Structure formats: C-alpha cells, structure tokens
Amino acid sequence: xxxxxxxxxxxxxxxxxxxxxxxxxxxxxxxxxxxxxxxxxxxxxxxxxxxxxxxxxxxxxxxxxxxxxxxxxxxxxxxxxxxxxxxxxxxxxxxxxxxxxxxxxxxxxxxxxxxxxxxxxxxxxxxxxxxxxxxxxxxxxxxxxx
Amino acid sequence: xxxxxxxxxxxxxxxxxxxxxxxxxxxxxxxxxxxxxxxxxxxxxxxxxxxxxxxxxxxxxxxxxxxxxxxxxxxxxxxxxxxxxxxxxxxxxxxxxxxxxxxxxxxxxxxxxxxxxxxxxxxxxxxxxxxxxxxxxxxxxxxxxx
DNA sequence: CCGCATCCGTAACGATACTG
DNA sequence: CAGTATCGTTACGGATGCGG
Numbered sequence: 001x002x003x004x005x006x007x008x009x010x011x012x013x014x015x016x017x018x019x020x021x022x023x024x025x026x027x028x029x030x031x032x033x034x035x036x037x038x039x040x041x042x043x044x045x046x047x048x049x050x051x052x053x054x055x056x057x058x059x060x061x062x063x064x065x066x067x068x069x070x071x072x073x074x075x076x077x078x079x080x081x082x083x084x085x086x087x088x089x090x091x092x093x094x095x096x097x098x099x100x101x102x103x104x105x106x107x108x109x110x111x112x113x114x115x116x117x118x119x120x121x122x123x124x125x126x127x128x129x130x131x132x133x134x135x136x137x138x139x140x141x142x143x144x145x146x
Numbered sequence: 147x148x149x150x151x152x153x154x155x156x157x158x159x160x161x162x163x164x165x166x167x168x169x170x171x172x173x174x175x176x177x178x179x180x181x182x183x184x185x186x187x188x189x190x191x192x193x194x195x196x197x198x199x200x201x202x203x204x205x206x207x208x209x210x211x212x213x214x215x216x217x218x219x220x221x222x223x224x225x226x227x228x229x230x231x232x233x234x235x236x237x238x239x240x241x242x243x244x245x246x247x248x249x250x251x252x253x254x255x256x257x258x259x260x261x262x263x264x265x266x267x268x269x270x271x272x273x274x275x276x277x278x279x280x281x282x283x284x285x286x287x288x289x290x291x292x
Numbered sequence: 293c294c295g296c297a298t299c300c301g302t303a304a305c306g307a308t309a310c311t312g
Numbered sequence: 313c314a315g316t317a318t319c320g321t322t323a324c325g326g327a328t329g330c331g332g
Contacts, residue, residue, distance in 0.1 A: 019204035024196065035274030036195075036267050044190020046325080049182075058165035068169050073326055078295055085300055088280025095187070099293040100332085109273060109280075116269045119262035120189070121182050128181030128257060134234025134255075144203050178306085192305085208314050219306055224315065243315040 042087070047072055048081045049117065052106070055090065056114055059105035089113065153220045188233070193218055195263065198252070201236065202260055205251035237260065 024034075029130065040102075042048045054068045064088065066077050081104060084090040090108035095101040158255035188194050192238050193215065200206065202212045227250060230236040241247040252260075 011197075014258050021206065021210060021214050024200070024216060034162050036270045037276065038274055039266065039270035040189055040195055040290050043186055049186055054168050057168050060167065064167060068167050075297070075327085076325065079325095084161055086281055086284045087277045088284075093285065094294095097293095102294060109276060112273070113269055116262070116265035123262045124182045124185035125257055127258070128184055130255060131184065131233045138232045138234075221307085221317095222305070222313070225305095240314095243313095246315095248314060 042083065042089075043117075043120075045080070047076055048084060051077070051080050051084065051108065052089065052113065052117065053108070053121075055104060055106050059093075059103045062102050062104070065104065084110070163276060179208070188229065188235075189263070189266075191226070193222055197223070198235065198256065198259065198263065199267075201250060201252050201256070205239075205249045208248050211250065230256070264271050269280065 050069050064073060085092050088107055091107050093103045108132050196215050231238050234253055236250050237253050239249045
C-alpha cells in the first residue's frame with residue numbers, strides 16, 4: 001500500500017525551511033523532567049479532565065462523581081482523584097459520619113487550570129466538524145489508491 | 147494503610163453542595179462521540195503535542211523531527227504524523243527526489259490550535275513548581291501515617 | 293458509602309530488522 | 313531518506329470481591 005503519491009498533488013512550497021530547529025533535549029527539560037509533560041499526562045488520561053470539568057460547578061462526593069461521569073469505574077475514579085489530589089489540583093475532605101462521606105473540590109490551582117482547559121475545549125467544539133470532514137477525506141484518499 | 151484521616155485536619159466547609167450537578171451523558175455527547183475527547187486523546191498521547199510544538203517554527207522533514215523530539219522512535223513518529231495528518235492538523239508533502247524527501251507542516255487548523263495549547267503550556271510552566279511541592283507534601287503525608 | 297486489592301485481557305509502546 | 317513489519321514487554325483499564 002504505497003502512500004508515496006499523497007500530498008504533492010498541488011503546488012508545493014519551498015523544500016527547505018531555514019528557521020532554526022527547535023530541540024527539546026537541549027533545553028532545560030529533556031523529558032523525564034518536562035513540566036509540560038507532567039501536565040499533559042493528566043489531560044491525556046481518559047478521565048481526569050472530565051473530573052475537573054465536573055468539579056467546576058462545585059464540590060462533589062465520590063458517588064456523585066461516578067454518576068456524573070458516565071462509564072467510569074470505581075477503580076479509575078479513585079485513581080484519577082488520587083492523582084489530582086496528589087498534584088494539588090483538588091482537595092479531599094472526609095466527614096467522619098457513619099457511613100463516611102467524602103467530598104472533593106477544586107483547589108485554587110485546580111480552578112486556575114479551568115481557563116486554559118476551557119480554551120482547548122472551545123477549540124475542540126469549534127473544530128470537531130472540520131476534523132470529522134478531514135478524516136473522511138483522508139480515509140477516502142487512502143482507500144482510492146489502495 | 148488507612149487514608150481516612152487525611153484532609154479534614156482543618157475546618158471543613160459545608161458538607162453538601164446545592165449546585166446542580168453536571169452530567170455528561172445527558173448532554174449531546176455521551177462519549178463515543180465526544181468532540182472534546184477527540185481532541186484530548188491527541189493531546190494526551192505521548193508525542194503528538196511535541197510534534198505540533200516542534201512544527202510551530204516551520205516545516206520539518208521526517209528525520210529532522212526525529213532528531214528534534216528526543217527519544218521518539220520511528221514507529222511512534224510515523225504514527226503521530228499519520229494521526230495528525232488524518233485529522234487535518236498537518237499536511238504532508240513528498241518531493242520525488244532520490245532519495246525521497248518528505249516535509250510536514252502545520253495546516254491552518256494546526257496553527258490555530260497552537261494558542262489554546264500554548265495557554266496550557268504556559269499554565270504548566272507557571273505551576274509545575276507548585277505541583278512538585280504538592281507532590282512532596284502528599285508523599286510525606288501518606289508516608290508519615292504508615 | 294468509600295475505596296483498596298487482585299486478576300486478567302487488551303492496547304500502547306520500544307527495539308529491531310527490512311524495503312523502495 | 314522515509315518509512316513498514318514483526319515481536320516482546322509493559323502499562324492501562326475493566327470486573328469482581330473484600331474491608332473500614
């Protein structure tokens with residue numbers, strides 16, 4: 001399945017880009033200690049973002065969260081909450097009632113991430129249709145030269 | 147290892163939050179078709195974001211990218227590039243030279259994601275120290291209660 | 293009610309070798 | 313140079329059951 005013919009069907013720009021290349025290892029963070037990575041790892045995993053967004057309307061209890069975020073398992077919810085608590089994005093309050101009640105809420109830092117996160121969400125909503133179309137075109141293009 | 151005592155050592159706020167809960171399944175996107183998820187999946191996986199950021203200074207060839215993004219394997223680079231091309235965030239140009247040269251550059255849509263992405267990166271840089279401290283405290287707290 | 297422990301299947305990822 | 317193919321390992325994620 002050769003894909004070699006793809007992408008140069010229209011006039012191509014100049015081959016070489018003279019701009020200096022950006023190398024990420026020559027900078028401070030070579031990767032195990034990349035601050036960006038740290039954050040993106042959170043955003044990346046399936047659930048943490050949803051949890052953050054759910055908490056933006058106020059503190060929630062464990063089972064409330066599980067009901068709010070559909071299809072999340074207890075295991076994953078626990079893990080996500082731990083991870084967020086560990087990084088100081090949410091706080092955890094235990095009410096020593098019987099049976100116990102536990103409440104999670106955004107910390108100040110947790111609230112501060114809502115804006116950049118919201119920007120990304122907005123972008124997603126604005127472009128997901130365009131992405132969908134791009135995908136269709138891509139599939140079609142790869143199919144027709146198969 | 148009981149964690150029950152954690153989080154309620156200081157005065158706690160009111161137990162119940164009266165704000166209406168946000169449910170994600172009752173909205174348009176119930177999840178397999180969540181536009182946000184689509185985007186975050188990209189951000190999440192280890193490399194695509196780095197590739198996007200590397201391309202922000204101009205078009206790059208395959209091996210340039212591999213050198214710029216340290217420790218990425220050819221396999222993963224190819225996969226990331228395909229995925230981004232598929233979604234229309236980057237374009238691919240083949241120069242039929244010998245040996246062949248292939249150039250990747252951000253599409254218009256690809257460039258448009260740089261700003262929300264940059265906001266997140268900025269947030270990360272601004273808070274990674276605070277996160278580091280939070281983690282230390284967390285570890286210490288969990289350690290000291292055996 | 294909250295959440296940890298265990299088991300287990302799958303998918304992501306890395307390393308290596310090979311092709312046009 | 314720019315990939316593809318294959319393999320082995322590891323990490324993720326779901327299901328279930330137990331414990332405070």
